[in-house]
Amino acid sequence: MGIEELTHLDQPQADKCPSAELWVDQYGDLLFRYARLRVADRANCEELVQETFLAALKGKENFKGQCEFSTWLVGILKHKIMDHFRRQERHATDTLPDDEAVDGMFSRFGKWKKFPRRWQINPEDSAIESEVLPMLQRCMEALPETQRQAFILSVMDEQNSDVVCKTLSVTSTNLYVLLHRARLRLRDCLEKKGVGHAGAVKD
Amino acid sequence: MLKLPKILNCRAAAEMSCRRRDGQLSHWDRMTLAVHLIICAGCRLMDRQFALLDKAARQLAFRNAGTKTSENGALSPQSRERLKKLIR
Numbered sequence: 485m486g487i488e489e490l491t492h493l494d495q496p497q498a499d500k501c502p503s504a505e506l507w508v509d510q511y512g513d514l515l516f517r518y519a520r521l522r523v524a525d526r527a528n529c530e531e532l533v534q535e536t537f538l539a540a541l542k543g544k545e546n547f548k549g550q551c552e553f554s555t556w557l558v559g560i561l562k563h564k565i566m567d568h569f570r571r572q573e574r575h576a577t578d579t580l581p582d583d584e585a586v587d588g589m590f591s592r593f594g595k596w597k598k599f600p601r602r603w604q605i606n607p608e609d610s611a612i613e614s615e616v617l618p619m620l621q622r623c624m625e626a627l628p629e630t631q632r633q634a635f636i637l638s639v640m641d642e643q644n645s646d647v648v649c650k651t652l653s654v655t656s657t658n659l660y661v662l663l664h665r666a667r668l669r670l671r672d673c674l675e676k677k678g679v680g681h682a683g684a685v686k687d
Numbered sequence: 688m689l690k691l692p693k694i695l696n697c698r699a700a701a702e703m704s705c706r707r708r709d710g711q712l713s714h715w716d717r718m719t720l721a722v723h724l725i726i727c728a729g730c731r732l733m734d735r736q737f738a739l740l741d742k743a744a745r746q747l748a749f750r751n752a753g754t755k756t757s758e759n760g761a762l763s764p765q766s767r768e769r770l771k772k773l774i775r
Contacts, residue, residue: 508770513761520760521747530766537774594696599729603736616743617750624744638709640744645709664705671736 501547501556507537511554515561522565522636524625532568536561569633569651580658583628583665589672600671603680616679623673627666630654634662635670695723700730704737 502510515536519529539560540547547556591597605612624632630652637648638659649659695703703720706712712720724731762770 505771505775507774508762508767512767512770516762517760526763530762533762534766534770534773537770541774590696590698594698596697596729600732600736602732603739605739612739612743612746613750616739617747620740620743620747635744639741640748642745660706660709660711663709664702667705667708667737667740668701670740671733674736674740 500549501544501553504541504544507540507557511557514554515557518558518561519565521621522640523568524629524632528568532561532564535564539564566637566651569637570653572629580661583631583669585672586665586668589668601675603675605680616674619674619677619679620670623670623677626673627669631662631666631669634659635666638663695719697723697727697730697733700724700727701733704730704734708737708741 512533515533516529519532520526523529523532536557540557547553551559589597605616624635627635633652634648634654637643637651638645645656645659649656652659652662654662700720700723703712703716707717707720724734
């Protein structure tokens with residue numbers, strides 16, 4: 485599953501790339517959505533799509549029909565997004581600043597200030613598709629930049645942690661701190677949005 | 688001497704639960720976490736919610752989020768025109 489699903493727009497004969505004037509109409513929105521999910525800023529996304537098309541135009545002889553054309557484009561975009569993350573200025577320190585939102589979830593003894601609530605959602609359920617995913621996307625947009633990028637690369641796109649550490653220039657210890665904070669914030673955000681018609685904990 | 692898993696607080700349990708998801712938890716810490724999850728209903732929910740969260744994130748990646756009609760689902764008409772002039 486995955487990339488294959490993104491290819492429904494392709495013509496069956498995928499060994500030749502379609503002529504360039506059709507690209508924007510056929511693949512523009514697809515690439516834009518792929519970027520939009522991973523990069524917060526709309527203008528940056530449009531720029532990334534443009535860079536992708538330009539790179540594809542330059543390198544279209546390299547497309548030999550080894551995969552669908554859209555898959556090939558998404559592959560280029562993926563690299564552009566990694567470059568975009570890499571380019572961002574980061575504090576090259578060994579210690580991450582505190583995350584006040586996460587600190588605020590626990591008492592100074594490390595107990596939950598507000599107990600997690602039960603979500604009436606079965607992971608096998610189709611409700612996850614219609615209810616959780618749109619909420620999750622909005623909650624992800626609200627994450628601090630580096631946390632969001634760590635979560636996207638590691639969890640959403642299941643990239644190898646060495647690659648993620650290099651891309652974000654963080655130590656592996658800090659990567660796990662970022663992921664832990666991101667998950668706590670997302671959990672909290674989903675619950676505040678009322679995921680699964682939160683009821684009281686009776687366990 | 689018998690070494691018993693230490694009692695965790697919820698904050699440390701949340702961290703361990705994540706580290707386990709990322710494949711970074713030792714056997715001993717797994718046991719420590721498991722003990723906490725037995726006694727703490729809130730963290731038991733959290734642990735399951737983290738699982739659901741990760742699963743939902745992977746689904747989001749594959750679904751290529753956003754419908755065409757939503758604001759996030761399509762290039763703006765201006766940038767579409769600009770791109771069309773550029774890419775030919």
